Amino acid sequence: MAQILTVSPSPHINKHHSTQSIMLDVVIGLVPAAIASFVFFRMKAVVVLASCIISCMVFEVICNCIRKKQNTLGDLSAVVTGIILAFSLPPTIPFWACIIGSGFAIVIGKMVFGGLGANIFNPAMAGRCFLTACFGGMMVSWTVPATLDNNMPKVGASSVAPAAITQATPLGLIKEALKNKSAPQDEKIAAIRGIFKNMLIGSTAGCLGETSTIALLIGGIYLIIRKTIDWIIPVAVLGSAFICAFIACELDPHHYVAPWLHLASGGLLICAFFIATDPVTAPLTKKGMWIFGAGVGALTMLIRLVGEYPEGIMFAVLLMNSVSPLIDRFTKLTPAGGKPNV
Amino acid sequence: MTFKGGVHPADSKKLSSHCAIKPVPVPKQLSIMLSQHIGAICTPLVNKKDAVTAGQLIANADAFVSAPLHSPVNGIVKDIALCSHPVLGRAQAIIIESSAENQPKQPYPARFDSTFDIAPFSAEQIFNAVRNAGIVGMGGAGFPTSVKIKANPQAPIKDIIINACECEPYITCDYRMMIEWTYQILAGAALIGKTLNCGNIYIGIECNKPDAIEIFEKAIKAAPFAVGMKIAPLHTKYPQGGERQLIKAVLNKNVPTGGVPPMIGVLVSNVATAAAIAEAVAMNSPLTHRAVTVSGHGIKNPGNFYAPIGMAVGELIELAGGLKDNAVKVILGGPMMGFAVADLSTPLTKTSGAVTVFTENDIVKRKETACIRCGRCIAGCPININPTKIAHAVKNNMLDIAQQYYLSACIECGCCTYICPADIELTGYIKTGKILVARQKKLMPK
Numbered sequence: 061m062a063q064i065l066t067v068s069p070s071p072h073i074n075k076h077h078s079t080q081s082i083m084l085d086v087v088i089g090l091v092p093a094a095i096a097s098f099v100f101f102r103m104k105a106v107v108v109l110a111s112c113i114i115s116c117m118v119f120e121v122i123c124n125c126i127r128k129k130q131n132t133l134g135d136l137s138a139v140v141t142g143i144i145l146a147f148s149l150p151p152t153i154p155f156w157a158c159i160i161g162s163g164f165a166i167v168i169g170k171m172v173f174g175g176l177g178a179n180i181f182n183p184a185m186a187g188r189c190f191l192t193a194c195f196g197g198m199m200v201s202w203t204v205p206a207t208l209d210n211n212m213p214k215v216g217a218s219s220v221a222p223a224a225i226t227q228a229t230p231l232g233l234i235k236e237a238l239k240n241k242s243a244p245q246d247e248k249i250a251a252i253r254g255i256f257k258n259m260l261i262g263s264t265a266g267c268l269g270e271t272s273t274i275a276l277l278i279g280g281i282y283l284i285i286r287k288t289i290d291w292i293i294p295v296a297v298l299g300s301a302f303i304c305a306f307i308a309c310e311l312d313p314h315h316y317v318a319p320w321l322h323l324a325s326g327g328l329l330i331c332a333f334f335i336a337t338d339p340v341t342a343p344l345t346k347k348g349m350w351i352f353g354a355g356v357g358a359l360t361m362l363i364r365l366v367g368e369y370p371e372g373i374m375f376a377v378l379l380m381n382s383v384s385p386l387i388d389r390f391t392k393l394t395p396a397g398g399k400p401n402v
Numbered sequence: 403m404t405f406k407g408g409v410h411p412a413d414s415k416k417l418s419s420h421c422a423i424k425p426v427p428v429p430k431q432l433s434i435m436l437s438q439h440i441g442a443i444c445t446p447l448v449n450k451k452d453a454v455t456a457g458q459l460i461a462n463a464d465a466f467v468s469a470p471l472h473s474p475v476n477g478i479v480k481d482i483a484l485c486s487h488p489v490l491g492r493a494q495a496i497i498i499e500s501s502a503e504n505q506p507k508q509p510y511p512a513r514f515d516s517t518f519d520i521a522p523f524s525a526e527q528i529f530n531a532v533r534n535a536g537i538v539g540m541g542g543a544g545f546p547t548s549v550k551i552k553a554n555p556q557a558p559i560k561d562i563i564i565n566a567c568e569c570e571p572y573i574t575c576d577y578r579m580m581i582e583w584t585y586q587i588l589a590g591a592a593l594i595g596k597t598l599n600c601g602n603i604y605i606g607i608e609c610n611k612p613d614a615i616e617i618f619e620k621a622i623k624a625a626p627f628a629v630g631m632k633i634a635p636l637h638t639k640y641p642q643g644g645e646r647q648l649i650k651a652v653l654n655k656n657v658p659t660g661g662v663p664p665m666i667g668v669l670v671s672n673v674a675t676a677a678a679i680a681e682a683v684a685m686n687s688p689l690t691h692r693a694v695t696v697s698g699h700g701i702k703n704p705g706n707f708y709a710p711i712g713m714a715v716g717e718l719i720e721l722a723g724g725l726k727d728n729a730v731k732v733i734l735g736g737p738m739m740g741f742a743v744a745d746l747s748t749p750l751t752k753t754s755g756a757v758t759v760f761t762e763n764d765i766v767k768r769k770e771t772a773c774i775r776c777g778r779c780i781a782g783c784p785i786n787i788n789p790t791k792i793a794h795a796v797k798n799n800m801l802d803i804a805q806q807y808y809l810s811a812c813i814e815c816g817c818c819t820y821i822c823p824a825d826i827e828l829t830g831y832i833k834t835g836k837i838l839v840a841r842q843k844k845l846m847p848k
C-alpha cells in the first residue's frame with residue numbers, strides 16, 4: 061500500500077465554516093450600512109472607517125508580536141471590531157481619535173484578556189467608551205448628512221473640510237417636536253413622519269453606521285438567514301426595548317417617543333444585530349441569550365428614557381457583558397435524560 | 403416529533419445506495435477477534451492446527467453478558483495471535499486459513515417471505531437460538547442481543563423500536579437490507595416481539611429513504627406475522643439513529659442519564675441485528691457474515707458487500723476497486739463515529755457496518771483556534787450538555803468541573819466537533835476526559 065493513512069479521533073468530517081467565515085459574514089452584513097454611510101457622510105465616512113479598520117488590524121499584529129503568538133489577523137475579528145467602532149462614532153471625529161479608540165479596543169478590550177474568545181467586553185464598545193470618557197464633546201457633535209448639506213466633501217476628495225452644519229439626532233429632533241407645546245397636533249405628526257422617513261433611509265444626523273434603518277435591517281436579516289447569528293438576541297433586544305418604550309409612551313405620550321420610532325433608530329438596530337450578538341461576550345446557552353438580549357434592550361431604554369442620555373446602547377452592552385459569565389452559570393444545562401443519580 | 407439538537411451533514415449515500423449487497427469471494431485468511439463486543443472477552447475453544455468447519459463454535463465465554471464466536475469458513479486454525487483491533491489497538495484473534503473448497507456464503511439464504519410463521523418458535527427457543535448464534539447489536543454498540551431479549555418480569559418491555567435510521571453519512575448497507583431483505587427484518591422484529599411478549603413494534607426510518615418506507619408499508623400489510631407493526635417516519639438528522647434520540651423521536655420519552663432503554667420499558671434493535679435474529683432462529687445459522695458498505699470518495703467502485711467477519715479491511719477495499727491515489731484516510735464505520743485505521747489488515751468485527759475512505763478534500767482539518775463562545779456546539783448537542791465547557795475543563799485538567807457539566811452523559815456522537823467553527827476536537831477532549839475520570843476512580847489501570 062503506497063499511501064500513508066492518517067488517523068485521528070472521530071468525527072472525521074466538519075461543517076465547512078470557520079471563525080473566519082463567520083466574521084466574513086458579519087462584514088458582509090455590515091456592507092449595506094457602510095454604503096449608506098458613504099452616501100450620507102461621503103469622505104468623512106471613508107476616513108473614519110479606514111482609520112478604524114487599519115489601526116485595529118495594526119494593533120492586532122503588534123499585540124501578537126509582543127505576546128509572541130501566532131498572527132490572528134486571518135480570523136477577521138479585528139476588521140469587524142474596526143467597522144463596528146467606526147459605525148458607532150460621529151462622522152466628524154478626527155482620524156487620530158479613531159486610532160486611539162481602536163488601540164484601546166484591541167489592546168485593552170481584547171488582547172490583555174488573552175485575545176479573541178477570552179475578552180469579557182465587546183472590544184468596539186470598550187473603545188468607544190474610552191473615547192467618550194476622553195473626548196466627550198467630540199462624541200456628540202453630529203453633522204447633517206450630505207443630502208442636506210451639499211458642501212460635504214465627496215468620496216475621494218483630497219481635503220476633509222471640518223466646517224459642517226450640525227444637527228440633533230432624529231430621536232432628539234422628535235423629542236423637541238413633542239415638547240413644542242404651541243404647535244398643533246397634526247403638524248407635530250407630520251414632522252415626526254418626515255423624520256421617520258429620513259431615519260428609514262438614513263438621511264439624518266447620527267453616528268456613521270447608525271443612520272440607515274433599512275441598510276441595517278438588510279444586513280441583520282442576511283445574518284439571521286445565513287444562521288451566522290442566532291435570532292434570539294436580536295428578537296430579545298428589540299422586544300424588550302419595544303415593551304419598555306411602549307410602557308413609557310402609554311404613561312406619558314407627550315413626553316416619550318412612540319416605541320416604533322425607538323426601534324427604527326439605527327443605534328438600537330446595529331446593537332441588536334451586530335453588537336449584542338458578538339458571540340464572545342454574549343452567553344452560551346439559548347436561555348442565557350434571551351436574558352442577555354432582554355437585559356440589553358431594557359437597559360438601553362432605561363438610559364434613553366430616564367437618563368435622557370441619547371446613546372444608551374454602549375453602556376447597556378458593556379453592563380450586560382459584565383454579567384454574561386454569571387448568566388452562563390445560572391443557565392447551566394441539564395442533560396436530556398435528567399441529572400444522573402450519582 | 404424529533405429530538406433537540408443534532409446536525410445535518412451531507413448524507414452522501416448516493417455513492418453506494420444503488421449497489422445491491424454482493425457476496426464476496428472467500429478470503430484466504432480470516433482473523434476473528436476474541437473481543438467483538440461489550441462484555442466478557444471470549445476464550446478460544448480451538449487450538450493451533452485444528453480443522454474447523456463453517457459455523458463451528460470456536461470461542462465462548464461463560465459470562466451472561468457475552469456472545470460466542472463461530473468460524474465463517476471451513477479451514478485450519480493457523481494461529482491465535484495479536485492482531486490490529488480498530489478500537490483496542492492490538493488484541494488477540496483466532497486466525498483461520500480457509501480451505502480451497504469453500505463456497506462464498508450467499509446473502510439472504512432463507513428467502514423469507516410474507517408467509518413466514520413465528521408460531522413454531524417458543525420464547526425459550528428464540529432466546530437460545532440468539533444466544534447460541536452469537537448475535538450482538540450490529541449497529542455499532544455491540545451489546546450481546548441475548549441479554550437484551552431476556553424477558554425480565556420486573557421491568558417488562560412495552561415498546562420495541564427497530565432502528566432503521568442509518569443516520570451516519572455514506573453508509574447504505576442497512577438501507578440495502580431494508581429493500582432487499584424486508585421480510586427477514588420484519589421476521590426478526592416479530593421474533594423479538596414474541597420472546598418479550600410485546601406487540602408494540604415501531605420501525606423508525608429517516609425520511610431520506612422514502613422507498614424503504616414504502617416497501618416496509620407494503621410488506622407489513624402483506625405479512626400476517628407483521629400485523630400491527632408501525633412505521634415511524636423520522637427527520638433526516640444526525641444522530642437520529644442514536645438509541646436515546648430514536649426513543650425520544652418515536653415515543654417522546656427520555657432515557658435517564660446514565661441509564662439504559664429497558665429502564666423505561668423500551669428495546670431498540672438495529673435492522674441488521676433483526677435480520678440476523680431471523681436467520682439464527684429460522685435456520686439455526688450463527689452470525690458469521692454481515693453486510694458492509696465500502697464507500698467514500700477515496701474508493702474506486704463503492705458498493706455493498708456480504709462479507710465474513712474477520713476479513714481484512716484491505717481485502718474489502720480491493721474488492722471495491724481499491725484506493726484511489728488521493729485516498730488519505732480509511733475509517734472503519736461512518737465518518738461521524740467510525741474509527742480511523744492505519745493498518746489495512748485490521749479485520750471486520752460483528753459491529754463493522756462500513757469502511758469509509760476519504761480523500762484529502764473530505765477531511766479539511768484545520769488547526770484548532772480559540773473558542774469564540776458561539777454556542778453552536780451546545781445547540782448541536784443532542785443530549786443538551788455544554789461541550790465547550792467540558793472540553794475546556796478537560797484541557798485544563800479540571801476533571802471535577804468537567805463532571806459537574808455532565809461529562810459522563812456524552813454519547814460521543816461527534817456533533818459538537820462537527821459543528822465547531824474554531825475546529826476544536828470537542829468530542830476528542832470529552833473522550834479523553836472520560837478515560838481520565840475512569841482512571842481517577844481506579845476503574846481502569848494506568
Ligand code: SF4
Pocket residue numbers: 782783784785786787788789811812813814815816817818819828829832
Ligand atoms: S459528542 Fe457528546 S458533547 Fe458532543 S454533541 Fe455528542 S453528546 Fe454532545
Ligand code: SF4
Pocket residue numbers: 772773774775776777778779780789790821822823824825826828
Ligand atoms: S462550537 Fe466551538 S467555538 Fe463555538 S462555543 Fe463551541 S467550542 Fe466554542
